[in-house]
Amino acid sequence: MANGQPDLIIFDCDGVLVDSxxxxxxxxxxxxxxxxxxxxxxxxxxxxxxxxxxxxxxxxxxxxxxxxxxxxxxxxxxxxxxxxxxLQPIPGINAVVSALKVPYCVASSSDLDRVALSLNVTGLAPHFGDRLYTAQMVKHGKPAPDLFLYAAGKMQVDPARTLVIEDSVSGVQAAKAAGMTVWGFVGGGHYRARDGRAILSGAGADRVFARMSDFWKDA
Known part of the structure; x- marks a missing residue:
């Protein structure tokens, strides 16, 4: 995804959609x-x-x-x-997904029932429907690229035209290994006392941001 909007956005769940x-x-x-x-x-x-x-x-x-x-x-x-x-949703995430004009899904290291519960509890489930992909569905979890490649395949989108939103080093590494663009998100509670920007930039994130209200800002 060299320029312009992606054809698919893959959201991690924990720390990106929900503050878990x-x-x-x-x-x-x-x-x-x-x-x-x-x-x-x-x-x-x-x-x-x-x-x-x-x-x-x-x-x-x-x-x-x-x-x-x-x-x-x-x-x-x-x-x-x-x-x-x-459990609470990440502030501003509902507005972001509500406004998206491109296909999007979830790809998480958590078990499917945990992802489903997280989205239900926080009111985000209607946005994603059954477009939930987890590490249970592939042989190797993050930082291997398998899960993101699986999700892109299910969504029928070229990995090179896919944007991933991640909050962890292993997730960033997995997205880069899959040939995808990846933005690091550091707005979760677990980064209040840690330099998330340096951590995710060091892992290879193409961009790092801290507020969902800045999702498309300077992108």
Whole structure:
């Protein structure tokens, strides 16, 4: 997408459509602690932002530690319950998607039921319908390009004409590996105490912005 508007916009969900990253990392830290593993919220953000839950188990296996069999179920239950009570949309996102004139969809590392709940709780679900694609649908999650290429294929759009909106290093890397343009978004609560602009620019984002009201500004 060298010039002009894209033919497709792919939104990540967590941290782009919904302000969920701090909530989910808090849940992860709590459930790990209950299983005897110490991990701060800040460490969770550094290690797993934009990654699937499979990456959590892999991280500990590589260090010779095995999480309890029920860990992922307990984590999922905690996250879904917390989202149902406290999840909020990213400010301004409803206005952005309402005004879009090009096709758009979601491609998320989260499980499909978590994405669906997130969009339902925040009132965003009607915008996206069934155009929800998740890491469960591909062999390799972010930072591999598989998910974004899968979504573009389903939407029947050339990856080179696709714009991705991402908030994580792994997501930015995945979009670039897919040959797509990627804008980094740093307006989520998890970037209040971190230099998100430097983090996502360093990962290769073509542009970084902090407010949805600036979505097309200087684009």
């Amino acid at each position: 990253e701090l909530l989910s990392c808090q849940c992860l830290s709590e459930v790990l602690a209950e299983s005897g593993f110490e991990l701060s919220v800040e460490q969770a953000l550094d290690l797993f932002l934009g990654r699937s839950t499979a990456a959590i188990g892999q991280y500990y296996r590589e260090r010779g530690q095995i999480l309890p069999d029920e860990f992922l179920l307990r984590l999922k239950s905690r996250v879904l319950g917390t989202f149902g009570e406290a």
